Amino acid sequence: MSKDITDKNVNATIDANFDGKRRQVLKGIAAAGITGLAASYGMSPAFAAKKVNMGFIYVGPRDDYGYNQAHYEGKTAVAAMDWVKAVDEENVPETIEVVKTMESMINLDGTQILFPTSFGYFDPHILKTAPKYPDVMFLHCGGLWDANKHPKNVGSYFGYIDEPVYVSGIVAGHMSKTGKLGYIAAIPIPQVLRNINNFTMAARSVNPDITTTVIFTGGWANPVKEAEAANAMVDQGIDVLTCHVDSPKVVVETAEKRGVYSCGYHANQMTLAPKGFLTGAEWNWSKVYTDYAEMIKTGKPIPNLVRGGFKEGIVKSSPYGPAVSEKAKKHADEVRGKFTEGSMVVYKGPIKDNAGKTVIPAGKQYTQTDIWLESMDWMVEGVIGTTKS
Amino acid sequence: MNGEDVGLFGILIAVLGGAVRVGTPFLFVSLGECLTEKSGRINLGLEGNLVMGAMAGYGISYLSGSPWLGVLVAGLCGIGFGFIHAMLCQQKGVNDIAVGIALMIFGTGLAFFIGKPFIQPVAPRLPSIGFGDWSDSPVVRAALEINVLFLLGLLLAPAMWWFFRNARWGLIVRTVGESADAALAMGININRVRMLSTMAGGFLAGVGGSFLSLYYPGSWNEGLSSGQGLMAVALVIFARWNPLNCLYASLLFGGAAALGPALQSVGITWGYYLFNAAPYILTLAIMIATSSSRRRVAGMPGELVSR
Numbered sequence: 257m258s259k260d261i262t263d264k265n266v267n268a269t270i271d272a273n274f275d276g277k278r279r280q281v282l283k284g285i286a287a288a289g290i291t292g293l294a295a296s297y298g299m300s301p302a303f304a305a306k307k308v309n310m311g312f313i314y315v316g317p318r319d320d321y322g323y324n325q326a327h328y329e330g331k332t333a334v335a336a337m338d339w340v341k342a343v344d345e346e347n348v349p350e351t352i353e354v355v356k357t358m359e360s361m362i363n364l365d366g367t368q369i370l371f372p373t374s375f376g377y378f379d380p381h382i383l384k385t386a387p388k389y390p391d392v393m394f395l396h397c398g399g400l401w402d403a404n405k406h407p408k409n410v411g412s413y414f415g416y417i418d419e420p421v422y423v424s425g426i427v428a429g430h431m432s433k434t435g436k437l438g439y440i441a442a443i444p445i446p447q448v449l450r451n452i453n454n455f456t457m458a459a460r461s462v463n464p465d466i467t468t469t470v471i472f473t474g475g476w477a478n479p480v481k482e483a484e485a486a487n488a489m490v491d492q493g494i495d496v497l498t499c500h501v502d503s504p505k506v507v508v509e510t511a512e513k514r515g516v517y518s519c520g521y522h523a524n525q526m527t528l529a530p531k532g533f534l535t536g537a538e539w540n541w542s543k544v545y546t547d548y549a550e551m552i553k554t555g556k557p558i559p560n561l562v563r564g565g566f567k568e569g570i571v572k573s574s575p576y577g578p579a580v581s582e583k584a585k586k587h588a589d590e591v592r593g594k595f596t597e598g599s600m601v602v603y604k605g606p607i608k609d610n611a612g613k614t615v616i617p618a619g620k621q622y623t624q625t626d627i628w629l630e631s632m633d634w635m636v637e638g639v640i641g642t643t644k645s
Numbered sequence: 646m647n648g649e650d651v652g653l654f655g656i657l658i659a660v661l662g663g664a665v666r667v668g669t670p671f672l673f674v675s676l677g678e679c680l681t682e683k684s685g686r687i688n689l690g691l692e693g694n695l696v697m698g699a700m701a702g703y704g705i706s707y708l709s710g711s712p713w714l715g716v717l718v719a720g721l722c723g724i725g726f727g728f729i730h731a732m733l734c735q736q737k738g739v740n741d742i743a744v745g746i747a748l749m750i751f752g753t754g755l756a757f758f759i760g761k762p763f764i765q766p767v768a769p770r771l772p773s774i775g776f777g778d779w780s781d782s783p784v785v786r787a788a789l790e791i792n793v794l795f796l797l798g799l800l801l802a803p804a805m806w807w808f809f810r811n812a813r814w815g816l817i818v819r820t821v822g823e824s825a826d827a828a829l830a831m832g833i834n835i836n837r838v839r840m841l842s843t844m845a846g847g848f849l850a851g852v853g854g855s856f857l858s859l860y861y862p863g864s865w866n867e868g869l870s871s872g873q874g875l876m877a878v879a880l881v882i883f884a885r886w887n888p889l890n891c892l893y894a895s896l897l898f899g900g901a902a903a904l905g906p907a908l909q910s911v912g913i914t915w916g917y918y919l920f921n922a923a924p925y926i927l928t929l930a931i932m933i934a935t936s937s938s939r940r941r942v943a944g945m946p947g948e949l950v951s952r
Contacts, residue, residue, distance in 0.1 A: 316866075316867065316868070317761070317764050317866065317867055319761075319764050319765045320764060320866060321764075321765065347757070347867065438910075469909075469910060469912065470909070470914075471906050471909040471910060471917075472909070472917055473906070473921070474917070474918055474921045477866070477867075477868035478868065478871060479862040479864065479866065479868060479869050480667060480857075480861075480862055480869075480871060480873075480902065481871075481902070481905070481906060481921065482862065483666075483861060483862035483863070484659075484663055484666070484667065484902065484903050484905075484906045484907075485906035485909070485910070487659065487662065487663070487666075487787065487906075488655070488656075488659040488663075488903070488906045488907040488909075488910035489910045490783075490787065491655045491658060491659050491662075491784045491787065491788070491907075491910070492655050492910045492911060494910075502868075503866060505864050505866070506862045506863070506864055509767075509862075509863060509864060510862070510863075513863075514783075514787060515783075527767070528767065640912040640914075641909065641912070641914050642914040642915070644914075644915070
């Protein structure tokens, strides 16, 4: 049985390789044709290349009120510029499928720069495909690119979404009556844990007795489990819910139905919970993608690592909901101001994890850009939950 | 009451509430499959009916403003898919399992394709009845918010049980399922009985799907079903083709799915992958425990054995 499976995998790989080669041949023919045409109509190839050609790949539907929608909005912004050609594909699984999509975007659409946006696309799919196309730039949304290990035409871009999450935590800390907050998260990876920690520390800066209960659903999109988790939390007296899953729609709607507050994520979910929505952490990918397009247009080298928070305009907070008190708004605006001027340090010792161990000793601090924070595997004091399965 | 008591009580309530909330789609799909299998055919395509029903129910509710019209259309979609299944299976040499798998893929794909524009909008949902309004505890009130569809399912299970035992038509369905030869000798049109059974079963699965999108979790997107339609098919075997057992088994599966989140909400965090996998492990265990190459599973319709 296991041998059978291995054989199949081998076959699939061979097929994919063959497919790739065939497409390369086709590409050669097509390129020759286009050059020929361009020559015969007196068009210089340089002119044809002026249009910036970008490709976007999403793991889910582009209108999910969440992660994929945020990227799609970014793509829409660049596509609106007449010197950009942008193609995209949604619902591409984190399997060999994404390799096929990338190759067809490169070979058939002539994409120069690819944005495969989902976490699981990186290793092995992007890493294996990139060396085959040295002229194409592969930019992955996340923090995984490593100059020592990975190809030069691969890169990472990411925003410090934990900054607006911190601001949400301030608002949640002010608004919670029971002192119990709930975080529904997909899987315990560093980005998720950092959001949970920021949210908790922000709320505890308002009221040191606050706790955050965490439920991991085990997947990025599992609506029944997310609804079940939200209900179970409200049953336990939790009165502010937030989440880190692909689409916060179910969590925000369930919170509204049960009459508790919610903080959004990825995109603006205000319309889903007109009463209980407090604020939320949002991406501002339009800015990032426009910057990349400009870089290509002007021929500037593309950096392998792009990072930014409030200051760089890569993230933003959702507008406050009607329930948010003036005091909470004032405090949150103040904190956002500190992030924007770059004076805010969240991870300043002493900080203990939720098992009582000191993770950051007194006197030590890690600023936002510190790469150490991107390998986070612990949850801060006040979080109820564990990263171990 | 100290904090821990509230926590454990909360788990119990959450699991019971979850059994009803998560179990309802299982109930409808398994009753539908039970009816189809009693007539001697297996329809593995009910997952497709479920997803299609979820999409159609949500879409129609959004367009018309009436969630009940959505439920009806979801059921009609199910009838349509049941008709295709029955139509194909009564051709010569066609295997019902293969057709079922094809329809499952077709149904999900079609629903994803048509359902694109309905992911974002918010449609009117089905109402629920607050059986817990007597209680001061919001926890109890929330757990006892029972959807009307569940109540219908609750009535349907004994009704179907009675139907198979006592009604003339029920006996005809069983005869066809037990022995096609005997049914033929009695002058029963086997294909017609099977077609009607498959269509009615498809209707129930479609309605089960509309519960997912129109009540709990109450929104349409492409990750909505996590295989409820397929698990319900396994559940029928567990229930020994008895509609009443289908009810109990659905509640058990619903409760199993609610267990993981409920435990994490009180800080019992070890093994959450295990608890999240509970319904699937239960399915596997049931399949292993009930399948044998040597003997026929008790209660299994004869026509399903003799293939």
